[in-house]
Amino acid sequence: MSQKISQQDLREIFKKEFGYEAYNHLFSNMEYIVKSNNNDILLIIVPNIYIEQWIKTQYNKKILEIFEKYFKTQPEIHINKETKKTNVKSFKQNIQKTQNSLNPSYTFETFIQGDSNKFAYEIAKQVCEKQSERYNPVLFYGGTGLGKTHLLNAIGNKVIEKDKIVIYITAEQFLNDYISKIQSNNMESFREKYRNCDYLLIDDVQFFGGKQQIQDEFFHTFNELHTKKKQIIMTADKSLKQITGLAERLKSRFEWGITADIQPPGLETKIEIIKQKCVINHIELSKDIIEYLASNVGENIRQIEGITLKLNALSFFGQSITLTTVENAIKDIQKEPKKNPSIDDIIKAVARKFNIKPSEISSKSKVKSIAKARKIVIFITRQMIPNSMTMIAQSLNMKDHSAVSKAISSINKEIKENPTLQSEIDEIKNKL
Incomplete structure (x- = not known):
């Protein structure tokens, strides 16, 4: 059995290794708990989320090197934003309940709602209250860094409070775990783990595209959980239609529930x-x-x-x-000034979305699908290009402003009757 490492031991070592200034500003304000007989789990309690992120990005590697140097071990490091010692016990219990540690700072309380994510947020709240009763599965999709992982963690952190068994994992980790269990001839434990939880939270399912063997395994895992009325929640960086290499039978399972896109924040x-x-x-x-x-x-x-x-x-x-x-x-990350798209850009984007030719949109064709696409072009152009009424009429060979106004009114009416159309328009605008 290894000698127990005390908090005081670590403070003295960190002071020596990091220097007085860094120790005084950062490390002196933290609490350290080394767990297990082998000293292979280090819990660090930090005063705020920014110090948490700073430690993870700037000091994580150095801390591992220090443990290797002084204690001949490299611990699993958990960093938590807490201010009260009484919360440490709760945090330990949460680690034990989850098969993969959730980020404790990603909660519903720290998620900022806006028009771009309100629908997804409401769905997330509902699946916490009513496990698999209404929406199962749930797929949140959208670009990188828009809050999908935050929502997934918020769900996990919420239902853990109700003593639910939660597995939070990325699709890549699911695959790696699968390969490891096959190599060790231990698929029974793999299936026991993933098919006996209350909530399966899986990030980046687009990673399964083109990987037939893991899709087969996930298909059976999905069926088992769904039959038991366990909740399945996933994220992807694109809509189901846009994920390539995903088996139709898996797509059809995903379509049993509900999808919610998350747009960039305003x-x-x-x-x-x-x-x-x-x-x-x-x-x-x-x-x-x-x-x-x-x-x-x-x-x-x-x-x-x-x-x-x-x-x-x-x-x-x-x-x-x-x-x-x-x-x-912000010099390195400052965004480029946005340029308004041209009407030709909008025509091409709408044509791609609805799989028709740009020239058909500009024609006078009255085919239903083309006429609808033309109205959407008008609707988006009017929103994205100032003073565009005359330009729209000329570019689309329309008689006058009244025809343009009529098309806009038609789309507004259809959006009220069919909210999915608004999502499709938002998707086109986001790409533009």
């Missing part, structure tokens, strides 16, 4: 995200700086969190946060 949502991070972590940024940040970084929420982390670190080490500081901090 300016107001980005402002609220930045404000929330400031409140949680006691950062003071002026209104002008917050609005500047929201206007000049992209829609990727992870990127927004990253720049806020960077500003917090600068503040932590005594640098005042001015507009000039912010301008310098």
